[in-house]
Amino acid sequence: MFDHITVLKEEAVDGLDIKADGIYVDCTLGGAGHSELIASRLGPDGLLIALDQDDWALDNARNRLAPYINQVRLVRSNFRYLEEVLREQGVPQTDGVPQVDGILFDLGVSSPQLDEAERGFSYNHDAPLDMRMDQQSDLTAHEIVNTWDEREISRILSTYGEERFARQIARQIGKARAVQPIATTGELVELIKQGIPAATRRSGPHPAKRSFQALRIAVNDELGAEEQALLQSVRCLAPGGRVSVITFHSLEDRICKQTFAQYLRKCTCPPDFPMCVCGNEGVLKLVNRKPIVPGETELEHNPRSRSAKLRVAEKL
Numbered sequence: 292m293f294d295h296i297t298v299l300k301e302e303a304v305d306g307l308d309i310k311a312d313g314i315y316v317d318c319t320l321g322g323a324g325h326s327e328l329i330a331s332r333l334g335p336d337g338l339l340i341a342l343d344q345d346d347w348a349l350d351n352a353r354n355r356l357a358p359y360i361n362q363v364r365l366v367r368s369n370f371r372y373l374e375e376v377l378r379e380q381g382v383p384q385t386d387g388v389p390q391v392d393g394i395l396f397d398l399g400v401s402s403p404q405l406d407e408a409e410r411g412f413s414y415n416h417d418a419p420l421d422m423r424m425d426q427q428s429d430l431t432a433h434e435i436v437n438t439w440d441e442r443e444i445s446r447i448l449s450t451y452g453e454e455r456f457a458r459q460i461a462r463q464i465g466k467a468r469a470v471q472p473i474a475t476t477g478e479l480v481e482l483i484k485q486g487i488p489a490a491t492r493r494s495g496p497h498p499a500k501r502s503f504q505a506l507r508i509a510v511n512d513e514l515g516a517e518e519q520a521l522l523q524s525v526r527c528l529a530p531g532g533r534v535s536v537i538t539f540h541s542l543e544d545r546i547c548k549q550t551f552a553q554y555l556r557k558c559t560c561p562p563d564f565p566m567c568v569c570g571n572e573g574v575l576k577l578v579n580r581k582p583i584v585p586g587e588t589e590l591e592h593n594p595r596s597r598s599a600k601l602r603v604a605e606k607l
Contacts, residue, residue: 297324298596299537302583303395304328306535306603312336313392314382318370318520319343321401323352329395330359339363340380340391342370344425348401369425370396371516374523390529398517399539400424400507412507414499417477422503422510432506436479437472441465451514451542452505460486460502476503504540514542521550525574528606533578535603544582544600551575551604578603 304325307315311334317326320343330339339362343349349365356363368376377389384390400412411421411432420433435444441461448457463486467473473482483499484492492498508514524534538544556573582600589596 296593296595297322298397298593298599299583299585299589299601300324300328302601303397303535303537303603304332306578306583306601307393307395307533309333310337310392314338314390315340315393315395316373316377316391317341317395317397318373319395319397320348320352320365321345321397322348323355325395325397326352326363327355327359329393330356330362333359333362335361337362340366340376340382342366342368342373342376344369345401346426369516371519373520374527377527385529389527390532391527392529392532394524394528394532394534396517396520396524396534396536398513398537398543411476412503414476414480414497414503417475420474420476420479422507424511428511430510432479432510433472433474435506435509436464437468447509448502448505450505451508452501452503453541454501454505456487456491462486508542514546517543518546518550521547525550525554525606530606532606533603534606535601537599537601539598539600544602547602551577551602554604556607572607574607575604576607578605 307329309315309329309332311332313333315329315338317329317339320326320341323341326339326341333339341352341363344367346367349367352365364380366376366380374389377391382389382391408416408418411418420431420436422432435447441464444464445457445461448454448460454460460483463482464473467482473479480499483502487498521536528534536547538547554574555576557571558567559569559571560567579602582602585596585599
């Protein structure tokens with residue numbers, strides 16, 4: 292069973308300002324919590340296109356969304372191909388670009404992926420080094436850990452995991468794999484611990500947390516996919532359409548914030564002008580000036596939501 296607690300469910304869907312006859316896209320179907328709520332607000336002429344690259348999630352969604360079968364289309368795809376998917380689904384176009392009324396992203400890894408040991412996402416379970424969200428993808432954490440250059444592994448851990456001891460961890464990985472391949476998450480956790488000073492290991496979160504995040508991001512090219520998909524989202528929103536983006540760490544949030552920023556209205560008039568005469572108009576406006584975060588009740592019921600941030604923007 293794909294048992295997943297949807298984070299910021301009401302807030303993210305409310306942010307889309309659902310119209311009963313609108314066309315909406317859930318780029319991260321996951322446990323289908325957001326999709327179910329969107330679909331429940333659609334009328335007979337509304338449409339929800341839901342994407343996921345995980346077959347397990349899609350199978351679960353077919354059951355959960357069965358009551359809305361006439362309003363929902365499930366598509367197996369990475370959301371980096373958003374515009375291509377919309378074209379394939381026959382979404383109406385304006386000037387050659389598909390136009391929808393709302394797009395939702397719930398980034399990161401879902402709870403079932405973390406909890407299912409054989410997927411290799413978790414540092415709490417000993418499992419094969421996998422970490423693929425798309426089980427049909429070729430690249431795995433095993434390949435990165437055992438074949439990529441030690442300096443590149445250090446860069447990944449530092450950049451994607453913001454790991455202070457990236458070089459030391461990469462060095463431990465290099466030494467170990469020279470003797471025999473590193474096969475499991477448990478073996479990797481022990482090597483990570485060896486690369487981190489004992490005093491640091493005794494405080495803060497699990498010592499492997501940052502490194503596992505970094506490897507997962509690298510395996511799935513999560514940040515590259517996010518950046519591409521957000522740019523496509525801006526193009527594919529109809530005027531008045533909205534995009535809701537839930538992020539779970541600073542790297543994801545930074546990409547979202549910077550993408551929105553480049554499309555906001557930017558007046559270039561000198562500051563002493565009494566009124567704007569440059570005519571520079573933006574493409575987006577922020578629905579909320581500051582990101583929305585989970586409340587105390589949600590944090591109590593789902594501690595994994597503590598790092599979540601929701602940003603919503605509207606197409607002008």
